[in-house]
Amino acid sequence: MSKTMHRILVTGAAGQIGSELTATLCERYGSENVLATDHREASASLHEGCSFERLDVTDKKQIEILIDRYEIDTVFHMAAILSAIGEEKPQLAWQVNMGGLYNVLEVARERNLVRVFSPSSIAVFGPETPPDPAPQTPPLRPTTMYGLTKVAGELLGDYYVHRFGLDVRGVRYPGIISSETLPGGGTTDYAVEVFYEALRKKHYTCFVREDTVLPMMYMPDCIQATIDLMETDFGRLVHHCDFNLASMSFSAGELAAEITKHIPEFTCNYKPDKRQTIADSWPHAIDDSAARDEWGWKPSYDLPSMTEDMISRLSKKIGL
Ligand code: SER
Numbered sequence: 001m002s003k004t005m006h007r008i009l010v011t012g013a014a015g016q017i018g019s020e021l022t023a024t025l026c027e028r029y030g031s032e033n034v035l036a037t038d039h040r041e042a043s044a045s046l047h048e049g050c051s052f053e054r055l056d057v058t059d060k061k062q063i064e065i066l067i068d069r070y071e072i073d074t075v076f077h078m079a080a081i082l083s084a085i086g087e088e089k090p091q092l093a094w095q096v097n098m099g100g101l102y103n104v105l106e107v108a109r110e111r112n113l114v115r116v117f118s119p120s121s122i123a124v125f126g127p128e129t130p131p132d133p134a135p136q137t138p139p140l141r142p143t144t145m146y147g148l149t150k151v152a153g154e155l156l157g158d159y160y161v162h163r164f165g166l167d168v169r170g171v172r173y174p175g176i177i178s179s180e181t182l183p184g185g186g187t188t189d190y191a192v193e194v195f196y197e198a199l200r201k202k203h204y205t206c207f208v209r210e211d212t213v214l215p216m217m218y219m220p221d222c223i224q225a226t227i228d229l230m231e232t233d234f235g236r237l238v239h240h241c242d243f244n245l246a247s248m249s250f251s252a253g254e255l256a257a258e259i260t261k262h263i264p265e266f267t268c269n270y271k272p273d274k275r276q277t278i279a280d281s282w283p284h285a286i287d288d289s290a291a292r293d294e295w296g297w298k299p300s301y302d303l304p305s306m307t308e309d310m311i312s313r314l315s316k317k318i319g320l
Helices: 016-029 060-069 083-088 090-110 145-164 190-200 219-231 252-262 275-280 289-295 303-318
Strands: 008-011 034-038 051-054 074-077 115-117 171-173 175-177 203-206 213-218 248-251 267-270
Touching: 008 016, 016 034, 016 074, 016 219, 060 090, 074 090, 074 219, 083 090, 083 145, 083 275, 090 115, 090 145, 115 219, 171 219, 175 190, 175 219, 190 203, 190 252, 190 303, 203 252, 213 219, 213 303, 219 289, 248 252, 248 303, 252 267, 252 303
Parallel strands: 008 034, 008 074, 034 051, 074 115, 175 213, 203 267
Antiparallel strands: 213 248
16 A cells, blocks of 8 residues: 655646646645645735745755655655746756756655655657657657656656655646646647637737647646546556656647637637747657556546636636
8 A cells, every 4th residue: 555645745836737736735635734835926826725935946955944844745846847948948947857856856765755746748759759649658859958857857756766665656748728827838838828818819829830739638637637646556556757648639720720619709820939849849649548557547628628618717717
């Protein structure tokens, strides 16, 4: 049997996934048992009920102090620089993604923590990966700094599992679509921006080509997958830090067409920028049979149900 998680620290808790993950962890484990951290001040609503502390993950001492002070036994390490910003600031991406993860793993090893979640991404794949679908274990040769930090992060996490017996787990998230917190600096951000612009301006200029197909996932499935993997018995796992995870795949044009079913006046044009090169290096679909076999992964949303839910939530949020 795996040890139970009691006292949880979330890094990157103000981010797109971190904010909704923190809320769910508070509901599930009690907000008195969750410490939200981020390098920037989070808005009050994001961490209502649970404690919040500023944390720069590149500073190991700060991590040690918080883990000791709050008697943390589990870390969800969500802080990272994403793909588009990573290409603008590759040195920073290396420092935050590799330095941050190394610090978290070292503190976890030294204090014998129960578990660490270390997310990976479809960015681990590169132009040589079979794209339809990307297998669980192809040669990983990404062409972005973000992708290569995620490959190294998976290997480092697995190393800590096998060398030190630390229970580290992770999934390769596809592009995540959500209505609460905007994504920041990723290549798949267009799949969120398009909803806001469709509702506000009835028009969106998309930064990838209309025929660009990428794997995507709706936030409720993303949170479900994260918690399901972390609550699975360790003995069931063959993989640890590199689970492929799939839900839906669609082109930018197909997403726009789906939105038009709800907002008939909506129009979309396409002006690819530098992010197109990153998108072109990633696969179209993902073989997630290992996640399905080892911990029962099964997504709930598809393109129509995600689109309907996004439009209904965002309409309320924007006040339409
Ligand atoms: N959404 C991420 C990005 O675009 C992929 O993990 O960088």
